[in-house]
Amino acid sequence: MLKHPRxxxxxxxxxxxxxxxxxxxICFIIVFTNHFNKNLRDQSExxxxxxxNVSNVLELERDFALLxxxxxxxxxxxLESTRGSSIARRDAIATxxxxxxxxxxxxxxxxxxxxxxxxxAYARQIEPLFALRNAxxxxxxxxxxxxxxxIRQTITGARARASESRDFETATLLGVSQEQFLLAxxxxxxxxxxxxxxxxxxxxxxxxxxRRNITASMALIKDAELIDMVGLAxxxxxxxxxxxxxxxxAANELGTLVKTQMTExxxxxxxxxxxxxxxxxxxxxxxREAAIGSLAATDRTITMLSFVALFAAAITAWLTARAVxxxxxxxxxxxxxxxxNDFAADVPFTSRKD
Numbered sequence: 232m233l234k235h236p237r238x239x240x241x242x243x244x245x246x247x248x249x250x251x252x253x254x255x256x257i258c259f260i261i262v263f264t265n266h267f268n269k270n271l272r273d274q275s276e277x278x279x280x281x282x283x284n285v286s287n288v289l290e291l292e293r294d295f296a297l298l299x300x301x302x303x304x305x306x307x308x309x310l311e312s313t314r315g316s317s318i319a320r321r322d323a324i325a326t327x328x329x330x331x332x333x334x335x336x337x338x339x340x341x342x343x344x345x346x347x348x349x350x351x352a353y354a355r356q357i358e359p360l361f362a363l364r365n366a367x368x369x370x371x372x373x374x375x376x377x378x379x380x381x382i383r384q385t386i387t388g389a390r391a392r393a394s395e396s397r398d399f400e401t402a403t404l405l406g407v408s409q410e411q412f413l414l415a416x417x418x419x420x421x422x423x424x425x426x427x428x429x430x431x432x433x434x435x436x437x438x439x440x441x442r443r444n445i446t447a448s449m450a451l452i453k454d455a456e457l458i459d460m461v462g463l464a465x466x467x468x469x470x471x472x473x474x475x476x477x478x479x480x481a482a483n484e485l486g487t488l489v490k491t492q493m494t495e496x497x498x499x500x501x502x503x504x505x506x507x508x509x510x511x512x513x514x515x516x517x518x519r520e521a522a523i524g525s526l527a528a529t530d531r532t533i534t535m536l537s538f539v540a541l542f543a544a545a546i547t548a549w550l551t552a553r554a555v556x557x558x559x560x561x562x563x564x565x566x567x568x569x570x571x572n573d574f575a576a577d578v579p580f581t582s583r584k585d
Contacts (some may be wrong), residue, residue: 278518280334284511287331288346292504294324295350299497302357306489309368314361321354346507349500356493363485370478371423378471379416385464386412386445392457401457404448411441412468419475426486431479438472 301317304310332347386409393402415437422430445461445468452458 275518278515282511282515284331284334285508285515287327288504288508288511291324291327291331291346292501292508294320294327295497295500295504298324299493302360302493303489306360306364306485309364317357321357324350325354343507346500346503349496349503353493353496353500356488356496360485360488360493363481363488367478367481367485370474370481374474375419375471375478378467378474379419382412382464382467382471383409383416385460385467389457389460389464392454392460393452396454396457398452398454398457401448401451404444404451405461408441408445408448411437411444415441422479426482428479428483431475431482435472435475438468438475442468442472 298317298320301313301320305313305317328347328350332343334343386405390402390405390409393399393405415434418430418434418437421427422434442465445465449458449461452461
């Protein structure tokens with residue numbers, strides 16, 4: 232005789248185990264999906280941040296190139312409007328770069344610091360550069376130009392007095408000296424425009440020639456007042472030459488600052504920006520590839536778990552069908568024996584409520 236309670240318990244236990252296994256798989260799929268979604272969000276955010284950094288660095292590069300051109304333009308022209316716009320652009324770049332620097336520090340990315348340090352080295356030289364340019368302009372407006380005007384007025388007055396005294400030889404020699412000074416003054420003007428050192432050397436030689444000629448003319452002069460006027464012109468010419476040499480020295484210092492130090496720092500900042508842009512592009516690419524790889528791995532895992540769940544559901548269905556069909560089959564056999572007048576047949580499952 233069958234031990235039906237043991238069979239019933241065994242089937243029920245298998246059903247419970249199958250349902251528990253399916254539930255476990257479903258829970259694992261839910262947990263894994265949530266983890267995948269979080270990882271995907273992290274990679275997407277990382278990629279978006281890197282993409283935004285690339286855009287920000289490109290904008291900073293453009294602004295930095297404009298800043299460098301404005302600085303060079305101010306050195307050439309001395310326009311206060313250019314100076315103001317370059318200062319404003321420098322401060323705007325510094326603000327944007329500080330924000331990127333903080334973000335880079337949190338991400339542990341060294342390239343942000345390299346770009347920041349290169350820009351700061353460049354920015355620190357802007358104020359001294361402007362001071363040198365203003366000093367050069369002040370030297371021209373307060374010393375060079377007044378002395379040139381005094382020399383011109385003195386020589387003009389001396390020529391007029393020599394002509395009035397009918398000292399035509401002295402007047403002619405003063406006229407030649409005046410032409411020489413005008414040539415020197417014109418070369419100084421050209422030098423201030425293009426900073427060609429050859430212009431400055433030519434102007435210096437012409438001033439020396441002017442001094443020698445006008446000094447030689449003093450031997451011909453008999454008028455004491457005229458001698459004083461020529462002596463004043465010689466003194467002013469010496470001072471003019473000294474100012475010109477100071478102006479050349481200031482221009483050389485300014486040119487050295489622009490062409491060597493600032494250009495080197497500008498190149499270093501541009502190189503650091505390019506490195507930073509490349510790094511952020513690589514981070515963006517790696518994040519995108521990681522997200523794609525994670526998505527593929529998740530697809531494979533979910534597919535595998537789905538097959539396992541489907542197999543477990545098939546086993547559960549088979550056990551459920553067996554738990555229902557087996558008692559019915561046994562009862563059918565018993566009923567057939569009873570209908571055949573076999574009343575000795577044992578009727579099973581009498582204790583079941585269904």
